[in-house]
Amino acid sequence: MAVVEIEKLCKIYTIGSVQLPALNNIDLSIEEGRYIAIMGPSGSGKSTLLNMIGCLDRPTSGRYCIGGEDVSKLNDDELSLIRGKRIGFIFQSYNLIGQLNVIENIELPMFYQGFSERESAERAKELATMVGLGDRLKHRPTELSGGEQQRVAIARSLANDPLIILADEPTGNLDSESGAEILSILDDLHRQHKTLVVVTHDEHISKRAERTIQLLDGRIDRQECNHER
């Protein structure tokens, strides 16, 4: 079953009187449990596509369904709901909230879905343990290393058991060792049949994915399947 279905999706940014096409006629379908890498030079529309899939932005034209629901027709509140329930975000710069500790950061998506305090605390603890931070629950993000922060972010992205996890350069700010840790966690998630979309510059990361989508000038340039693993 396709988690993400994109048909003839266009996104045009209008700045003043100039129209900048960021995405042009994208057709893409992502099946459940797939691990997909999106690559391309900067300005090719990778981030825009990720924002589209993440329901942070609405397409100018075309159709986008996530879990069978047509996103282009939804209002702001409904988009928020989809982001909270169906999508897990992992950002390059972790994007943890500084005034909250590890457990509270992981609880955040559940907070907006109205989980009970006990329920969300339990689940957050579980997820933190899963990413190897069971002994750091009360630490603030600033007291953690980059790799640890990104692991908190991964735990947070899993909080609401989303349909799809979107990672934007998840190892971009990390040294190779912590980067490898993060990638192995992503591999674990893939093994658990989570659907993963990773935007990256790094060939090594894309090699770990089942499929690599090359973007160029807002178009899908080519897709390749990696069968070596």
Next chain:
Amino acid sequence: MHWINVKKTVKLGIKSLWMHRLRSTLTMLGVVFGVCSVIAMLAIGEGASQEAQEAIARLGSTNLIVETVKPPQEQTDTGDTQTVRKYGLTYADAESIRNTIPEVEVVVPIREIDQEARYLNRKAAIKIMGTIPWYTEISPVQLTRGRFLSSTDLHHQLAVCVIDDQVARKLFTFDDPLGLDVRIRGSYYRVVGIASKTAPAGMSDTFGTQAAKTIESTGGVAGNIYIPLTTAKSRFSEFAYQISGGSRSAEKVELQKIIVKVNSNEQVLSTQKIIVALLNRLHKKQDYNIVVPLELLRQAARTRRIFSIVLGSIAAISLLVGGIGIMNIMLATVSERTREIGIRRALGAKKRDIIIQFLSETLLLTLVGGMLGIILGSLIPFLVTYFGHMPTVITGSSLVLAFGISAAVGITFGLYPAHRAANMDPIESLRHE
């Protein structure tokens, strides 16, 4: 929005306000002082107006007080070296008021004489009130001991007196005054009763009207001694001598006051007109003045309203300034936390959630500020009463009002920053450094 979330949002608000303690405190000060000034000013205003109303009410709302006033000096008879100026209310006036106006219930003439009273070697400056037994009808004289003047006293011009407890304290420090004699100008008056704190038969100067002969404030007069009017008439001269600019002049005044009591409040104003008409016929000069406590009450109500409006506007302005301060800081906070807002939006926060988050922070600031303001504002009136010797009254409604206002300020000035936060584009805010 679930209840748990409200609790969590408040917790979060406290947390982020606590992170910027200094900023939060400084922001709060605006509201603190605003609310504080509302309460303090209302308390002082209420105290003043209550004091005024009590003073007027003590005069009696069904009473009309006719007072002798000195008419403007006439320059026609300056040729004489000695003149006797006769003016003021007379016994005849009192008589004709009683006889001609049917609505009048009691007419009480009063003769006031400032004198010195002695007992043994102690002396006190006092005011003699020559009056009739029915004085108790128009002024709530509270007798602590003994009796008031009786009609027998009046009829036989007896040398008896009722003293108030201030005089009693001053003259008879250790003795029981009842049955003892007070000496005034060589005559002895037997004390038959002691009254507690006498009601002033004049006005307190809270209104800025006539300088009043209140109990304690009049130039050294310790208190009142009541004696029968007839006794006063026979023993004290109605002439008062003055030496001014080399010429000796004498004044003759029979009565200082006539207090008229009517049956009901409705008759006060009509009776006033009749008395004016009557006295105008009897007097050539304008040597009297009618004070109507009921009218003063109404005036006091008007004054109070103006007072409230003025105080209210001052307080409103200070709260407005406080509110703008809060809005300013919240706007700064919002732009400082743009990224956080973006993260929250990406993680599923609706616009409403963001609005609630920031609004609750503003509300926390203003409500805590309001609370501190209430505490501080309730303290100030005590200090004013203690050091400034001014009565203050903190009403429950002013506390509720102040709290309500601070909440309203929080919502009004918090909504715009919260809206701004909620309407930020999630993608843009995520990119924000």
